[in-house]
Amino acid sequence: MNMVPLGNVVEIKGGGTPDKSVTDYWGGNIPWASVKDFKDIALSNTIDRITESGVAASATQVIPAGNIIVPTRMAVGKAAINTIDLAINQDLKALIPSDSLDPRYLLHVLLANARKLEDQATGATVKGIKLDALRNLRIPLPPLPEQKRIAGILDQADALRRLRARALEKLNTLGQAIFQEMFGDGQRLESRKTVSLAEIVKEGTIVTYGIVQAGDEYEDGVPYIRTGDISDGVINQDSLRHTDPTIAAKFNRSKVDAGDIVMSIRATVGTTAIVPPSLAGANLTQGTARISPGPLTNTEFLNSYLQTARMQSWIQRQVKGATFREITLARLRELPVHLPPITMQSEFQNRMSEIRQNVLLLEKGNYVTSSLFASLQHRAFRGEL
Secondary structure (H helix, E strand, O other): OOEEEHHHOEEEEOOOOOOOOOHHHEEEEEEEEOHHHOOOOEEOOOOEEEOHHHHHOOOOOEEOOOOEEEEOEOOOOOOEEEOOOEEEOOOEEEEEEOOOOOHHHHHHHHHHOHHHHHHOOEOOOOOEOOHHHHHOOEEEOOOHHHHHHHHHHHHHHHHHHHHHHHHHHHHHHHHHHHHHHHHOOOHHHHHOEEEEHHHOEOOOOOOEEOEOOOOOOOOOOEEEEOHHHEEOOEEOHHHOEEEOHHHHHOOHHHOOOOOOEEEEOEOOOOOEEEOOHHHOOOEEEOOEEEEOEOOOOOHHHHHHHHOOHHHHHHHHHHOEOOOOOEOOHHHHHOOEEEEOOHHHHHHHHHHHHHHHHHHHHHHHHHHHHHHHHHHHHHHHOOOOO
């Protein structure tokens, strides 16, 4: 199959951020995308919006619908097609395909090359990829009708995979419904005993982040959890990277065990997930924190408590930074936890255990579907479909 550098078949456009201190630039009718909007392979909505004067006064550009948007910082390897006209910030690039390249085919090519792009990202704390690395990525370029055929097959397979994922999402949200039924949105708990998050972790542990510089991918090494690996309340084990065991050994303080809670403390601040038994002994990066519940609480209660609207609001109020968002460990350790009796927490945990069993069954199905999709991707870009 004919291989060409990506830069030969796309035009790359950058973005920018209007001055946050100028209110006239914000709250308009133009969607403005950043890394935090990458929740799917379609960009159909954004958290922030800007005005026409905001566009005119900054480096951002409005990208017409139907092009490919990729992060070049913080979430390297992700890609999405914008289904609406939108502006982008400086951490994103728009890829405008030439007439010889189908946009959906390009989307699937980029997603299939996610690991290769991640491997070329550099930076101590925030990983980014240089434009030359993006331009020089070699992609297969069959005739346009063949591109459309491949994209159609992968679209259908991906739709099935995402349908299963949405079913899993709905099952995961059932836990919050049960929490609401038993405890409300945390409001009913305010009359209960209140302690800081730092006071309820397991003896001998602290709320802490992980590895500062994990180094290059290390085959059969120690897996580590990044902010982008936490999605919809679960850790995506397919995307985990691995570090040299000698590096991980220097960060034993942040080694996780089954039943620990991991929280994103950078970029997508506040997302959480429970560490499954299969990841016992894994580690974290600087962008994630470990919370090991002690005897005053239990994993299921604390994880759901952290996800309530009231606690998520508290967390977001502590976040610093506009472009590089983070909550410090010092502030996170002060998070107020209103504790009901442990018997009530145990009842909640028992009900959640039943849900987890069903989640496990769905996850097994998802694993098979994801494996089949990966196999299809591999064959598609080798001309074997």
